[in-house]
Amino acid sequence: AQSVTQLGSHVSVSEGALVLLRCNYSSSVPPYLFWYVQYPNQGLQLLLKYTTGATLVKGINGFEAEFKKSETSFHLTKPSAHMSDAAEYFCAVSGGGGADGLTFGKGTHLIIQP
Amino acid sequence: NAGVTQTPKFQVLKTGQSMTLQCAQDMNHEYMSWYRQDPGMGLRLIHYSVGAGITDQGEVPNGYNVSRSTTEDFPLRLLSAAPSQTSVYFCASSYVSGQLYEQYFGPGTRLTVT
Numbered sequence: 169a170q171s172v173t174q175l176g177s178h179v180s181v182s183e184g185a186l187v188l189l190r191c192n193y194s195s196s197v198p199p200y201l202f203w204y205v206q207y208p209n210q211g212l213q214l215l216l217k218y219t220t221g222a223t224l225v226k227g228i229n230g231f232e233a234e235f236k237k238s239e240t241s242f243h244l245t246k247p248s249a250h251m252s253d254a255a256e257y258f259c260a261v262s263g264g265g266g267a268d269g270l271t272f273g274k275g276t277h278l279i280i281q282p
Numbered sequence: 283n284a285g286v287t288q289t290p291k292f293q294v295l296k297t298g299q300s301m302t303l304q305c306a307q308d309m310n311h312e313y314m315s316w317y318r319q320d321p322g323m324g325l326r327l328i329h330y331s332v333g334a335g336i337t338d339q340g341e342v343p344n345g346y347n348v349s350r351s352t353t354e355d356f357p358l359r360l361l362s363a364a365p366s367q368t369s370v371y372f373c374a375s376s377y378v379s380g381q382l383y384e385q386y387f388g389p390g391t392r393l394t395v396t
Contacts, residue, residue, distance in 0.1 A: 177322070200383055212325075212372065212387045220381045258324055266378035267332045269315040269340055270385070272324040 170195040170263040174273035182281045187231075187246040189276050191259030194240060200262040201242040202270065203233055207255045215257075218242065229253070254280045284308050286388035288373050294394045295363040303358040303391050305373030311386075313376040314356040318342065318369040319390075325372065331356055363395045 175190040193199060203215040216227025223235040233244045242259060256277050260270040289304045307314065315330035317340075327340030329348040337348050345367060347359040356375075360367060370392050376385040 172324075202385075211389045214385070217383065219383050260325075262383075266376055266383050266385075267313055267330075268338070269313075269317075269327040269330040269374075270325075271327070271341075272317075274322060274324040 170199065170261050170271045172259050172261050172271055172273035174257075174259050174276050176276055177274065178277045178279060180279040180281055181249045183251055184248050187244070187249045187253065187278065189244040189257050189259075189278065191233075191242045191244065191273060192240055193242060193259070193261045195261055195263040197263045200266060201233075201235060202260040202262075203227065203231070203242075203244050204258045204260065205229075205255050206258065206275075212258070215244070249278075249280050251280050251282065254278055286373055286375050286386050288371075288388035288391050290391060291389070292392050294396065295360075296396055297363060297365060299363050300359070300361050301363065303360075303371055303373075303393070305356045305358065305388060306354050307356075307375040307386070308354065309375060309377070309386070310353060311375035311377045311384075312353070313378070314350065315340070315374050315376075316346070316348065316356070316358045317372045317374065318367075319372060320369050328358065328371075360393075365395045367393065368395045369393060 173192045201218040204212045216225045218235045226232045259273040286307045316328040317325040319325045331337045331350040373388040
């Protein structure tokens with residue numbers, strides 16, 4: 169079984185400030201890890217994913233995440249927040265090589281203060 | 283290439299009614315899955331399929347049936363709708379080969395049960 173914990177259901181940052189969204193996971197097998205973004209009343213958009221290889225993963229819209237096996241973490245960062253980054257962010261893990269679906273965290277709502 | 287399509291986009295049911303949410307993909311993906319999204323709960327896996335004729339239960343399968351007679355289609359059936367099944371439903375298909383993992387989500391179906 170696998171699980172995902174996202175710390176902070178709401179995170180507020182100022183425009184231009186660092187964005188840090190935290191994600192910790194548990195998995196009994198090497199995980200595939202994902203971050204998705206969801207804008208109001210829209211579907212899910214993949215930001216980035218880790219399967220194997222390089223532990224620092226770069227995604228779209230200037231986001232990146234680092235897989236740290238020793239900390240079982242996959243935190244999402246962006247150096248400088250933009251108003252358009254305001255959205256819901258979901259971390260997800262697949263522990264079955266991708267065949268048995270994803271386990272999602274409960275989400276973090278990112279608020280950008282002007 | 284339409285990707286993952288879901289119909290209908292919106293549906294209102296009365297308690298006890300039955301219906302089928304349709305999901306189709308044209309990418310020849312082996313794996314397909316259904317999720318429900320509720321506020322503050324993230325997305326939760328309902329059922330998944332690793333190929334035609336093979337399905338299995340996810341985290342929240344009660345009240346839902348699935349079948350996979352073809353690679354392309356993965357319908358989700360509500361046999362007797364309950365207000366607790368009011369949610370947004372997402373279908374996904376995925377492809378895994380070595381380090382390559384691709385997953386695509388449909389646009390969602392918003393279901394209200396009164």
